[in-house]
Amino acid sequence: MAGAEREECRVEAVDVHAFEVPTDGPDGKEQDGTLEWGSTTMVLVRVHAGGSTGLGYTYGDVSVASFVASQLAPLLEGQGVLAPPALWYRMGTHIRNAGRPGVGAMARSAVDVALWDLKARLLGLPLVHLLPACHDRVPVYGSGGFTNYPPGRLTEQLAGWVDQGIPRVKVKTSREPDRDPQRLTAAREAIGDEVELFTDANGALSRKEALYWARRFHEEWDVRWFEEPVSSADLEGLRLLRDRGPERLEIAAGEYAFTSQDFVNLVEPPAVDCLQADVTRCGGITGLLEVAGLAAARHLDLSAHCAPALSAHAFCAVSRLRHLEYFHDHARVEELLLDGTLSPAGGALRPETDRPGLGLDVKWADAEPYRVYGARPVGPHAHREK
Numbered sequence: 001m002a003g004a005e006r007e008e009c010r011v012e013a014v015d016v017h018a019f020e021v022p023t024d025g026p027d028g029k030e031q032d033g034t035l036e037w038g039s040t041t042m043v044l045v046r047v048h049a050g051g052s053t054g055l056g057y058t059y060g061d062v063s064v065a066s067f068v069a070s071q072l073a074p075l076l077e078g079q080g081v082l083a084p085p086a087l088w089y090r091m092g093t094h095i096r097n098a099g100r101p102g103v104g105a106m107a108r109s110a111v112d113v114a115l116w117d118l119k120a121r122l123l124g125l126p127l128v129h130l131l132p133a134c135h136d137r138v139p140v141y142g143s144g145g146f147t148n149y150p151p152g153r154l155t156e157q158l159a160g161w162v163d164q165g166i167p168r169v170k171v172k173t174s175r176e177p178d179r180d181p182q183r184l185t186a187a188r189e190a191i192g193d194e195v196e197l198f199t200d201a202n203g204a205l206s207r208k209e210a211l212y213w214a215r216r217f218h219e220e221w222d223v224r225w226f227e228e229p230v231s232s233a234d235l236e237g238l239r240l241l242r243d244r245g246p247e248r249l250e251i252a253a254g255e256y257a258f259t260s261q262d263f264v265n266l267v268e269p270p271a272v273d274c275l276q277a278d279v280t281r282c283g284g285i286t287g288l289l290e291v292a293g294l295a296a297a298r299h300l301d302l303s304a305h306c307a308p309a310l311s312a313h314a315f316c317a318v319s320r321l322r323h324l325e326y327f328h329d330h331a332r333v334e335e336l337l338l339d340g341t342l343s344p345a346g347g348a349l350r351p352e353t354d355r356p357g358l359g360l361d362v363k364w365a366d367a368e369p370y371r372v373y374g375a376r377p378v379g380p381h382a383h384r385e386k
Contacts, residue, residue, distance in 0.1 A: 137348040202227075
């Protein structure tokens with residue numbers, strides 16, 4: 001597409017879809033420290049302009065799809081597509097009263113990613129080359145280790161990631177704390193002494209409980225990362241753990257931060273040793289770039305929460321990049337529903353640079369059995385993702 005044509009490019013249509021994929025956990029369930037679930041829902045947005053289609057997605061309730069359709073899609077139609085941040089601010093203003101955090105933030109994130117993907121496709125660039133990339137790959141850690149996994153499933157999963165060359169793995173803990181010593185001993189035996197072991201309580205513990213377990217985790221199993229030992233809303237509790245826990249055990253949180261102020265609250269004064277951000281919740285790529293600047297200014301590393309197919313591109317633009325959570329559920333869902341997903345190599349995900357945008361296309365035939373919102377595209381926008 002010629003430069004003048006690109007300048008005139010405007011949003012022609014937006015379509016929204018949601019797919020609910022059952023988990024593959026024991027009895028169809030997975031558990032962490034505070035929650036049990038039986039499925040994962042991907043809300044996928046496509047934005048069409050100039051003969052190309054950009055896609056973005058988030059993970060949340062199907063209500064996110066309704067929010068995109070009712071609040072954001074009408075706002076985008078007819079708008080120019082070459083300045084995603086301008087549309088990001090426009091969306092933020094528009095949803096002030098509808099609800100900017102939570103569902104609103106996830107909806108805005110999915111649309112923002114689709115707009116960045118669309119711009120990269122129109123320019124014929126891989127998204128990583130459109131963004132202000134500081135890296136060409138993102139280190140990963142294997143994440144799963146759900147609290148309802150039997151010992152064999154737990155150790156097989158962890159050892160499988162190590163066999164793939166991933167040098168760090170994470171286990172969910174603290175649903176039944178008295179069971180954790182046995183689980184962590186099995187985990188450490190499965191991965192050996194050279195692999196880093198992380199834990200995630202998902203906010204299940206009180207402050208004193210968390211401090212007790214932080215010391216045991218580090219001293220007995222050499223755990224180096226304790227994620228959300230207390231609720232991420234308990235900023236004083238996180239600071240207590242950060243200041244009084246073992247020196248070499250890092251406290252992490254941020255996956256449930258939706259707005260810039262949420263991240264400011266975590267770093268002023270510091271409540272974490274390493275900040276986390278989820279590109280599908282924090283406002284998409286535009287929001288992530290703001291968070292990356294905040295982390296750099298506070299001399300904190302930033303770790304990517306989940307959505308590996310998106311995060312592999314987006315987090316290459318994070319100067320203080322630590323790593324990416326290669327989450328079992330999301331990796332499985334993305335591989336099932338999308339063509340062009342990435343697999344770890346050498347302990348990292350490296351964005352493909354021979355395909356424009358994110359390099360992703362929807363596998364409509366495979367996705368259709370899981371549809372819970374929208375309709376399979378027909379007509380001029382049915383398969384236009386080039």
